[in-house]
Amino acid sequence: EAQVTQNPRYLITVTGKKLTVTCSQNMNHEYMSWYRQDPGLGLRQIYYSMNVEVTDKGDVPEGYKVSRKEKRNFPLILESPSPNQTSLYFCASSLGPTGSNQPQHFGDGTRLSIL
């Protein structure tokens, strides 16, 4: 089954404790993105990747890092999480870049709470 898998699904942690949210896709897509979803704001792109070792900032990259060492994996790293990063996070992959006519395939989300 074609899917995007995120882990963990839920995480409660404390300010300053580094965390990583993993994302893996099995569709051989070149393009992957991270979004955060906040009430009243819709989805906003954090980072995206066009291929292995090629990443770029989205609309809200501050406080986040990503890496793309393999085509299927695109982890999101919060080196020093802060409470304003409490949110619902989605990983997505696509056959084309985010400005193309190709739809995004989303994971089921990771709910992060940072105390």
Next chain:
Amino acid sequence: AQSVAQPEDQVNVAEGNPLTVKCTYSVSGNPYLFWYVQYPNRGLQFLLKYITGDNLVKGSYGFEAEFNKSQTSFHLKKPSALVSDSALYFCAATGANNLFFGTGTRLTVIP
């Protein structure tokens, strides 16, 4: 600023009645337009898209959307709503290298 607007946070409709979820966009050029649906504790699922051509686009689960260039709108429609259509719906429009999402409309279909 480029943006997508979904003017209704909540839409309620009786089962069997037609439904409309509204979307307007303010994006330069000729953007591609999408509708996604989100069920509880799940990611967004692609419903349909407009690229070019016919202004009425058909998608999954009996949904369709009407593109109106002069009004910069892309409203989602379904002729007969089902209780199982209750979910959160997002409209999105492409920019040069970006995807702008609306804030979402929660659809509730009342049995």
